[in-house]
Amino acid sequence: MDSGIECTISKFANNTKPCGVVNMLEGRDVIQRDLDRFEKWAHVNCMKFNKAKCKVLNLSQGNLKQKYRLGGGWIESSPEEEDLIIG
Numbered sequence: 001m002d003s004g005i006e007c008t009i010s011k012f013a014n015n016t017k018p019c020g021v022v023n024m025l026e027g028r029d030v031i032q033r034d035l036d037r038f039e040k041w042a043h044v045n046c047m048k049f050n051k052a053k054c055k056v057l058n059l060s061q062g063n064l065k066q067k068y069r070l071g072g073g074w075i076e077s078s079p080e081e082e083d084l085i086i087g
Contacts, residue, residue: 058077
């Protein structure tokens with residue numbers, strides 16, 4: 001699943017959280033490519049993501065609030081997350 005992934009990934013049990021810095025469109029494109037890779041991996045392995053649990057967390061005041069998609073649908077933004085870990 002990690003093959004070719006450019007973002008930083010946090011994994012625990014059945015959760016996978018990609019994260020990255022988006023200060024230009026290139027950063028947004030990196031994250032979107034990785035989401036596309038995750039979706040392709042899931043399809044090849046006859047699995048699927050619970051898209052209702054997928055959220056985008058934008059940090060910083062000047063954030064561009066980029067939108068991302070997983071498969072054919074947009075991922076909802078969230079102002080907060082319960083299990084966020086910052087190392």
